[in-house]
Amino acid sequence: MIKNVLRNTILFSTIILLNCSYKQDCPEGINLLPMYGEVKKCDEQLKSDSEFLADCDKEFKNRKEASQKYIEKAWGYFYNNDANTSMKRFNQAWLLDKDNAEIYWGFGNLMGMRHEIKQSIPLFEKSIKLNPNNAKVYESMSTSYGQLFYETKKIEYLDLTIKSLKSAIKLDPNNAKYYGSLTSAYAYFMQKDSLRKYMKITDKLNPKFIDPAVRKIASKK
Template sequence: MKTKLSSILFLMIFNSAYTQNCLEKINILPMYGGVKKCKEQLDSDKEFLKEMDKLFPNRQKAMQERIKSAWKYFYENDLDTAMKRFNQAWLLDPKSYEIYWGFGNIVAMKGNPKQAVKYFDDAKKLIPSNSDFYVSSALAYSQMFLNEKNSSFLKIAIKDLEAGLKLNPKNGKLYSMLSTSYFYLNNIKEAKKYLKEAEKLEPSSINPEFKKILDSK
């Protein structure tokens, strides 16, 4: 009887230690939080990859499907599920800028623009092809400027917006944000120039209060 109780006690201690090594909710952190996964989590990854290999002709196709699903949840404001999908896409093939764009957007929306720009910078290394990516990156740098009052962040935001315009010169949001950025740099001439362009392309991108202030200058 003592031997049986000892065995049960040993298993309870072992299982407790095993569970403690399996950190919870790492799938709602970018790249699973960069932590060392436990055996249970690694086995789960293997099963997931095995299933994707059955369903898709290659992992890049599987990754694209996961990214599509991630954006769907993102726009439904289900950020945790979106992060899970982006993580699965990263697990399948970490070479798409959209994965890091997604990581950055979610982190920024959770109130950490400084961490978000790290993921946007990772995305830039993979050559983004969507002008809206640069809107996201510029927003994070602009938020850092507002938090820290460091104009160097605003200058990076302007570079991002200019890069976005090269991809899509008809993206009104980019002009509107350039107007705001130059306003904060006290360059009223440039601010008015870009506001005029934004009005032509996408009037809804302009904050009425900001327009009123700028028109009075």
């Protein structure tokens, strides 16, 4: 009898250890990373994904429509400064439609919000690759490059800031905000011809987008 009790105790302990090991195999916190961190999910997580997709298939006409709905939810949380919930919704949208460019734009903005600037840029590039006609993505990317320039003072980041803003302007040529940002970027150069050129254009569209400090710089000879 003692042997049976001992055998059952060992068996019970083994089952507990196996269950613990199984749970440890599930990567934690991946729904707070773009594309779930691109890690291998455990069976439990894959089952949850399948159930989510099945529910969406019942509720929506197709997965593209479902994805767009979750994108709308994600932006709502983003603008309410709830970055974690926003990331979860963008990830759900990504599960539904991995070819939706807006999702990668959202991912990039969220990484920027977390001050993970370098990680944001490939996400913006992915968005642009899928849809090169969204001026707002170029603006977001210019913000990341501008932040990198501010932190490192490396001129290549300033050049990329300007390049991104010019791409945005090409798509949306009457956007005063883009011109104002471009004017500010040129304030860092010794030659002020471009600064004054774009400040003049901005003033015609909407002078409020020119920073007073930039006007002061432009007025210097």
